[in-house]
Amino acid sequence: MESFPIEAVPEAGLVHIACYTGVNNASALKERLQAQDKTLAIGLVESNLILDMFQLLVAATKAALDERAGKLRTNSVNAEIVYNLSPTNNIAESLRRFGISDSTTSLMAISIGGEAAAVLEEMNKTVDGTLTSFSDLEQGTDLATLRKYFKIDPKVTDKAQVLDWIIGAMAMKNVL
Amino acid sequence: MAVHQGTLIKQGAEARVYIAPFCGRKAIVKERFAKAYRHPALDKKLTSRRVTQEARCLNRCQKALIDTPTVYMVDVASSLIYMELIDGLSVREYMETDEGSTQAARTHIAEEIGRALGKMHNIDVVHGDLTTSNLLMRNNDSKSVVLIDFGLSYVSNLVEDKAVDLYVLERAFSSTHPNTEVMFEQILASYGTSCKASKQILKKLEEVRLRGRKRSMLG
Numbered sequence: 001m002e003s004f005p006i007e008a009v010p011e012a013g014l015v016h017i018a019c020y021t022g023v024n025n026a027s028a029l030k031e032r033l034q035a036q037d038k039t040l041a042i043g044l045v046e047s048n049l050i051l052d053m054f055q056l057l058v059a060a061t062k063a064a065l066d067e068r069a070g071k072l073r074t075n076s077v078n079a080e081i082v083y084n085l086s087p088t089n090n091i092a093e094s095l096r097r098f099g100i101s102d103s104t105t106s107l108m109a110i111s112i113g114g115e116a117a118a119v120l121e122e123m124n125k126t127v128d129g130t131l132t133s134f135s136d137l138e139q140g141t142d143l144a145t146l147r148k149y150f151k152i153d154p155k156v157t158d159k160a161q162v163l164d165w166i167i168g169a170m171a172m173k174n175v176l
Numbered sequence: 177m178a179v180h181q182g183t184l185i186k187q188g189a190e191a192r193v194y195i196a197p198f199c200g201r202k203a204i205v206k207e208r209f210a211k212a213y214r215h216p217a218l219d220k221k222l223t224s225r226r227v228t229q230e231a232r233c234l235n236r237c238q239k240a241l242i243d244t245p246t247v248y249m250v251d252v253a254s255s256l257i258y259m260e261l262i263d264g265l266s267v268r269e270y271m272e273t274d275e276g277s278t279q280a281a282r283t284h285i286a287e288e289i290g291r292a293l294g295k296m297h298n299i300d301v302v303h304g305d306l307t308t309s310n311l312l313m314r315n316n317d318s319k320s321v322v323l324i325d326f327g328l329s330y331v332s333n334l335v336e337d338k339a340v341d342l343y344v345l346e347r348a349f350s351s352t353h354p355n356t357e358v359m360f361e362q363i364l365a366s367y368g369t370s371c372k373a374s375k376q377i378l379k380k381l382e383e384v385r386l387r388g389r390k391r392s393m394l395g
């Protein structure tokens with residue numbers, strides 16, 4: 001697990017991100033999310049749609065900002081992070097695409113605030129899988145799907161440019 | 177509101193620009209504030225409209241593959257735009273360096289500027305404040321010219337608006353960089369090959385110049 005400061009909203013505390021492979025309980029976790037189980041205070045993201053940690057950190061920063069302003073569009077700050085990863089304003093679609101599905105076997109768990117050791121313990125208790133590092137997940141980025149969701153111009157090919165396109169679209173999604 | 181851990185790099189009449197950490201990177205944070213003499217409620221509205229307008233034009237350019245800073249996050253309530261920090265000098269600063277004074281460098285810059293503006297006008301973005309301080313040179317092998325400062329930008333398909341955009345740059349060039357008429361012609365030549373409606377726009381530019389001259393004769 002790694003912990004990062006949210007520089008733009010420092011009072012929110014740190015954002016904690018852990019990567020898991022070989023996950024066995026994705027469908028059970030998804031059910032808990034759908035039932036809005038308040039004891040599951042972790043955001044769960046389909047890891048093959050994360051090209052770079054920056055993408056997740058930007059989504060978390062926006063969620064922290066909107067929580068402070070009392071402007072969350074979803075029912076929790078964790079759901080908001082998942083929603084923020086998507087370029088559209090359709091909440092259900094965004095959560096379906098960027099959240100976990102029944103067939104998910106590798107995911108990223110994310111949580112804002114709290115003390116790192118306690119958060120990691122909670123995450124390990126929640127996710128039945130093997131804790132790994134982001135660089136070991138990266139191989140599995142599903143670029144074709146990202147290109148489709150973000151309607152990325154075919155001329156944009158290098159990784160940094162693809163990431164820029166994604167971040168730009170995330171930033172603009174709720175700017176009227 | 178202060179920008180957390182921000183270093184102020186430019187204090188203008190309507191905006192402050194900071195360098196601040198953002199999600200592990202160094203970013204530019206542009207904070208727009210209202211001019212105090214307007215009506216407070218109206219101020220707030222105008223300020224947020226300009227923030228969204230600036231972010232939207234930047235993103236519109238990015239999607240058209242025009243080199244502009246990536247918008248990272250927009251905080252409309254605080255009138256902040258977080259964006260990519262471009263490593264490089266402004267064209268204004270670069271032209272004053274030894275390297276930037278050479279014929280080859282100037283030809284390259286002119287081609288880059290013309291191409292960028294042609295593509296920008298193709299998507300009907302009018303910049304509104306084209307100066308050599310609002311054009312940056314990427315400090316990498318591409319030496320690409322990056323368009324910044326879309327604070328006065330808007331979307332328009334009018335030939336007149338685009339011609340005035342070029343005229344503003346021409347005036348900025350002649351007042352900041354003496355003896356650059358040839359270079360400006362190179363900009364227009366490159367613009368001519370990149371911009372679809374360049375014929376009409378360049379013709380309109382002649383008219384705009386004449387009007388400008390008349391106006392300055394009247395004082």
Ligand SMILES: Nc1ncnc2c1ncn2[C@@H]1O[C@H](COP(=O)(O)OP(=O)(O)OP(=O)(O)O)[C@@H](O)[C@H]1O
Nearest residue numbers: 186188190191193204245260261262309324325327
């Ligand atoms: N993305 C960026 N990367 C690097 N430097 C930047 C960036 N944006 C702005 N700057 C620097 O800050 C200066 C001021 O920024 P900008 O031109 O956007 O603001 P401004 O002129 O004060 O705004 P406005 O004209 O909209 O009131 C630029 O001339 C440039 O030196």
Ligand SMILES: [Mg+2]
Nearest residue numbers: 309310324325
């Ligand atoms: Mg400027």
